[in-house]
Amino acid sequence: xxxxxxxxxxxxxxxxxxxxxxxxxxxxxxxxxxxxxxxxxxxxxxxxxxxxxxxxxxxxxxxxxxxxxxxxxxxxxxxxxxxxxxxxxxxxxxxxxxxxxxxxxxxxxxxxxxxxxxxxxxxxxxxxxxxxxxxxxxxxxxxxxx
Amino acid sequence: xxxxxxxxxxxxxxxxxxxxxxxxxxxxxxxxxxxxxxxxxxxxxxxxxxxxxxxxxxxxxxxxxxxxxxxxxxxxxxxxxxxxxxxxxxxxxxxxxxxxxxxxxxxxxxxxxxxxxxxxxxxxxxxxxxxxxxxxxxxxxxxxxx
DNA sequence: CTAGTTGCAAAGAGTTTGCATGGCG
DNA sequence: CGCCATGCAAACTCTTTGCAACTAG
Numbered sequence: 001x002x003x004x005x006x007x008x009x010x011x012x013x014x015x016x017x018x019x020x021x022x023x024x025x026x027x028x029x030x031x032x033x034x035x036x037x038x039x040x041x042x043x044x045x046x047x048x049x050x051x052x053x054x055x056x057x058x059x060x061x062x063x064x065x066x067x068x069x070x071x072x073x074x075x076x077x078x079x080x081x082x083x084x085x086x087x088x089x090x091x092x093x094x095x096x097x098x099x100x101x102x103x104x105x106x107x108x109x110x111x112x113x114x115x116x117x118x119x120x121x122x123x124x125x126x127x128x129x130x131x132x133x134x135x136x137x138x139x140x141x142x143x144x145x146x
Numbered sequence: 147x148x149x150x151x152x153x154x155x156x157x158x159x160x161x162x163x164x165x166x167x168x169x170x171x172x173x174x175x176x177x178x179x180x181x182x183x184x185x186x187x188x189x190x191x192x193x194x195x196x197x198x199x200x201x202x203x204x205x206x207x208x209x210x211x212x213x214x215x216x217x218x219x220x221x222x223x224x225x226x227x228x229x230x231x232x233x234x235x236x237x238x239x240x241x242x243x244x245x246x247x248x249x250x251x252x253x254x255x256x257x258x259x260x261x262x263x264x265x266x267x268x269x270x271x272x273x274x275x276x277x278x279x280x281x282x283x284x285x286x287x288x289x290x291x292x
Numbered sequence: 293c294t295a296g297t298t299g300c301a302a303a304g305a306g307t308t309t310g311c312a313t314g315g316c317g
Numbered sequence: 318c319g320c321c322a323t324g325c326a327a328a329c330t331c332t333t334t335g336c337a338a339c340t341a342g
Contacts, residue, residue, distance in 0.1 A: 003296080004295075004296070005296075005297095006295085006296055006297070006340080006341050006342070007341070007342090008296085008297060008298085008340080008341070010297080010298075011297090027331095028331080028332080029331090041299085042298070042299055042300085043299095043332090044298085044299070044300075044301090044332085044333075044334080045297075045298050045299065047331090047332060047333070048297080048298085048333085049297090051332095051333090057282075060236075061211075063209045063211060065207070065209060067330095067331095068306090068307080068330075068331075069330080069331055069332090070331080070332085087256070087260070087262050087264070089262075090206075090265065090268065096260075096262075098256075098260065098262075101255070101259060102252060102255035102256065102259065105251075105252075105255075106248060106251075106252040106255075109247070109248035109251075109252075110233070110244075110248065110271070110273070113247060113248065114233070114242075114244065114276075115275065115276030115279070116233050116235075116242075116244075116271070116273055116274070116275055116276070117273045117274045117279045118233070118271055118272070118273035119236065119272050119273045119274070122236065122272040122273075123269075123270070123271050123272045123273070124269070124270075125256070125262070125264055125269050126264070126265050126268040126269045127256075127262055127263045127264035127265045127268075127269070128262070128263045128265070129261065129262055130260075130261030130262070133261070133263045136203075149321085150320080150321075151321080151322095152315080152316050152317070152320085152321055152322065153316075153317090154315080154316070154321085154322060154323085155315095156322075156323075157322085173306095174306080174307080175306090187324085187325095188323065188324055188325085189307090189324090189325095190307085190308075190309080190323085190324070190325075190326090191322075191323050191324065193306090193307060193308070194308085194322080194323085195322090197307095197308090213305095213306095214305070214306075214331090214332080215305080215306055215307090216306080216307085
């Protein structure tokens with residue numbers, strides 16, 4: 001089922017680069033530039049390599065909604081991104097890290113009650129940050145315009 | 147900043163259709179078919195309408211990673227999708243609803259500790275379901291075992 | 293040597309935009 | 318009547334695929 005893979009300089013370089021930047025998400029274009037020195041040179045190969053790497057547990061493909069493209073991030077061993085959530089405000093778009101306080105309890109609950117082993121590093125929580133929620137409430141209460 | 151909007155039959159029909167199917171996510175193509183009777187007829191207008199609707203709190207754009215396209219869902223008033231999480235297995239791709247048991251506690255924690263008002267209906271939890279986790283563990287152990 | 297990998301160009305899918313016409317207010 | 322909305326086609330972006338040359342094992 002799984003195809004045999006050769007160890008090639010290209011894919012190794014890509015993986016190394018991603019592993020050296022554990023908390024960063026890169027676009028295919030950025031990675032192509034980083035590895036090949038040019039954003040266009042061999043981009044199809046970079047896409048193929050990224051697809052291959054995404055089949056493993058080491059690299060994960062995310063979606064950048066705003067830009068309408070994919071982002072790639074190292075999420076393998078020695079990476080702490082799995083231990084905390086990220087929360088993104090639907091209004092202002094800001095992303096913030098969430099310390100492990102309640103996250104661990106929630107993760108434990110999911111696992112104990114549902115057998116679901118959540119991967120915080122790959123989960124984005126959506127909602128409204130304090131400021132935007134306040135603004136939304138004010139507008140809703142004001143009913144100035146709808 | 148916000149542009150003036152006319153009440154038009156087209157956008158109203160779209161919103162009505164979405165509102166009548168509160169737990170469903172539709173592609174632009176499906177919506178075009180549902181509203182215009184044809185998947186191609188006036189699709190650019192449908193895209194424009196969906197973008198307009200997505201600027202409100204009533205409709206939200208999601209991403210269908212597998213199909214590489216956007217999905218649209220009604221998430222406004224009278225919609226219960228905000229009250230529970232969905233968990234998606236990174237391995238088998240299955241999506242399951244998660245009852246409110248621990249979700250409510252987690253949501254409350256987020257709000258109390260971080261002022262972040264989470265929107266469950268717009269958040270997807272990623273991880274491994276029980277079966278896939280067991281399989282993954284077996285394979286990982288297999289390296290040392292077999 | 294054989295099968296996987298690379299690189300370029302071209303195709304492909306989904307979405308957006310230009311422009312003239314139609315419709316709401 | 319002004320301005321927004323519509324509809325078609327063309328353009329655009331990101332990603333994938335075809336094919337010949339290359340390379341790891």
